[in-house]
Amino acid sequence: MTDRLKALADAGVSIWLDDLSRERIESGNLAELVQEKSVVGVTTNPTIFAGAIANGERYDEQVRALVEQGEPVDRVVFELTTEDVRNACDILAPVADGSSSDGRVSIEVEPDLANDTAGTIASAQALWKAVDRRNALIKIPATLEGLPAITSAIAQGISVNVTLIFSTDRYRAVMDAYLTGLEQARDSGLELDRIQSVASFFVSRVDGEVDKRLEAIGTDEALGLRGKAALANARLAYAAFDEVCASDRWQQLADVGAHRQRPLWASTGVKNPDYPDTLYVTDLVVADTVNTMPEKTMDAFADHGEVTGDTVSGRGAEAQEVFDRLAAVGIDFADVLLVLETEGVDKFKKSWTELVETVSRQMEEAKA
Template identity: 45%
Template sequence: MTTLNQLEDLGQAVWLDFVDRKFLADGGLKKLVDEDGLTGVTSNPSIFEKAMGQGTAYDDSLAAFDRAHPEAATIARYEHLAIEDIKAACDILRPVYDRLNAKDGYVSLEVSPYISDDTDETIAEASRLWGRVDKPNLMIKIPGTRAGVPAIAASIANGINVNVTLLFSIEAYKAVALAHAAGLEKRVAEGQPIDRIASVASFFVSRIDSAIDKKIDELGSDDAKAVRGKVAIANAKLAYQWYLDFIESDRWKALAAKGAMPQRLLWASTGTKDKAYPDTLYIDTLIGADTVNTMPPATMDAFRDHGVAAETLTADVDDARHVLAEAERLGLDLGGTTDRLVEEGVASFVKSFDTLLAAIAHKQPAAA
């Protein structure tokens, strides 16, 4: 048993924030499932850019697709490759999904970042991708933007598993958690089952510290330095406290009585970006029941080697409140920062998607 396995005993699922065709074909994902208890995979445009835009692993599949669809648009060529990877990952994780009775074993595929501000387009694309992959352990990733919130509710109501991405603020998280509940309530009202619909709310961590720490360094005061590297963790801990309160509410208990699974908080962006911090900082400090931590491969390796598995998410909650109060007193503008990070996150995915599509476009269609 590895240190990663111990997280399961504490109620936290381990997901991999990475997908790549060679990794899947060579048994890398299955090995993590078998040896480390991995129960999920996340993908995004940046991950696919790195996987598809470099090397030759996808060339044979793309050539076969081009021969069958000589007039296909670049976006169709990308989707063909992405969906092949997602289906393969879903199949590898299907035994996990079956063993855990749909509580885990999910693979996430994101809607196009180009439509993040369009509710109707997001709903339509979530439904289309759900149908194309056609795997019960798929999750469709929808950004937690203002336009995304009603799309989340609608997709849940349509029976689609949803991974809400790009959450940075507690207020944004509350909105998507309530949207999840609203989607389930609509299904109940329509006489539809809700017991096998899963959702996670992906709360980004390290990016918050990267932004806030710059402001702390500019202030340079001892008071400011005292909260350096602590704001993101405090923010996440208080989001979890809201979750604990919500699942005890009458509204949620009515859904739970009909078999609803809670929307788990998922800690994303957990690779440490500041070398002054331990490389397992955002794993060690956020371990708790009914949560997920999706880790890039290097962070997963680091935690397996020297991470500490202990219940930490509910520890020092008063200190977390103090950290956020200090952040407000010091004028660090956490609210403005998180709003900006959402915009930057969408822009970053758009840029990665642009680069990815350009790389695929330059791979010439195969001769007939």
């Protein structure tokens, strides 16, 4: 276990790997990361699975068997991905047994359902049943149509990773959806301590969009604000989380065993090479959060990342000042958020298409 990653974990940040493959599972690599790099969770998405399936022979036998059974491509995708998540859940089970909230593995609902509440609920139910592990999380997007699906899933006892959150306002709506689901679960007699949730707040994409606009403005004041929006946005989100956790509504649920819906910092790989490669880890250190990282970012932090204490709490006013300055130079942050959510849903859907096309090619090869 590296000292730097251990220091990050000791500061209350749960380190989750943003990657999964059958190679990692069967070679022992995932178990090794748990033992040596403080990894206590895994997140996946269709792009990750597409890469794993395209580059890994370990899927060939299952693909051939499913092709022989006459299964359509959507079903083959479902079987391949749920198999990986189920096995990853088993590897993380000892972590889950020793933790109130870690040891989790996430899998997404079908992205084409991002604007379909009933379809999202059905997809979440099917994935939860197929994986059949208490330490699984079903990823549901924080679209307007996704919010009631979040409530419904939680009310049924399905643990949820809410994804594609960009704005503090939408994050507040996500927290409300979670609490409403918990209240419904409580009222129907479910045990709340069996239900888990995280809220994935996207980070680097915010800087990507805002920085592009600042560079188009081009003034010294505008250029001086590059690389500040994403961290400010995340710090305002954490302030909202703190506020909800201090509410009477939350306390009533906590008193009967409910778990907090921890903020999860997603998209933490740095895209601008001018920024420190650990920026979205080092500057988002605060207890009771998750940082899900690609292995490249994890290795960078293990090599030279620094933990200097809490870099989030009590910085809401400072974060708001950043947004005031952004507005002053002409940044319409509401439009930024609209663009990010629209692009996010589009990328969500395109990644699914990529996965389906990858599996279709594997199926054709299996028939040859």
